[in-house]
Amino acid sequence: MIWNYKTPGILDELFERTENVPITKEDVRSIIISKLRLKEGFTAIDVGCGSGSITVEIALQTRAKIYAIDSDLEAINLTEKNLLKFGTLKDTAIIHGKAQEVLPTLPNVDAIVIGGTTGETDKIVKLALSKLNEGGRLVITSILIETIYSALKAMQESSLRDIDITQITIAKSKKTSSGTMMISRNPVIIFSGTK
Template sequence: MMWDHKTPGIPDSEFERAERVPITKEEVRAIQISKARLNSGDTVYDVGCGSGSVSVEAGLQVEGRGRVFAIDVDPDAVTLTKRNLAKFAVGNASVILGNALDKVAGLPAADSIFVGGTGGDTADIVTLCEERLKAGGRIVIGVIQIETLAAVLGVLDRLRFESVDVTQVTVAKSRKTSTGTMMLARNPVTIISATRA
């Protein structure tokens, strides 16, 4: 199935899923893609790619001239990302199995970097990514835990980043019940975005 729209926000239900592999939900993903300010031909990293939903959306945005490098330490995530890239006919992405701290250094310089589910290494990964990001390039980091947010903001403050923006997104989705429709809240996600000076 091909996404035949230019706007991001592919419905989560369209992606192949696996029980233990996380997905960046469609509303959060659409905001993250917009914060990256992608252009046709850009080189993008998706660190902690999970299901590959951000990789798919970024690949569609940067079009055939662009490149996406999706990285995850979980073999199940790598397999799932490959399946989703194929499903959406995204042919400009490479999927890399391994720890980003080992793999990022060998990649071409990036115009934009997404940092997602990285376990406890997020601050270290942001430090490494700063070296690989072109001047004027964008980094977009999605976090759930307050401790990770504090660590990332500290790193961004020490490194060559400017225009740091912190946006917390809280989404509620409808669900039909036997008596009507109710709204179910999802966990809030904090999106940190910044430009490399």
């Protein structure tokens, strides 16, 4: 097994990557997983799965059925490669399509993470909420100001409780010829709440 730990935060370099498909970085991923408050046996949906890094982390934590959705075929292929690499493919359904078309066809689950909305945040959040079990957790991540605004509005208009908004700004070390410097990554906003 590539990742023999109970804790999330698989090293980014362990994932298969391509230049055109985004990956949620390990530090941010760890916080997202903690906001989902997962238990073994929890089912989940990963909307906008990208490289599949969050899908893999959820699968390792829950050992239950996970649905990974992305509208980009390259992302779907990469997610499948990463799930195979980490031995978590058997309990995962990888679905190529738009979230607003796929979500209505899925069963209810215990946790949903939304990492991409293609500009239809409000609609996707409402559909996600309709697929979330009572007591389930919804987590939305964004780096775009427009999505942040739409996610905030959708969360406030929902019946979610314990709504939390966290901004994460991470800097990672990089060796230079004269020492070590810190390189900042994009700030990420994480919205979370309980149904």
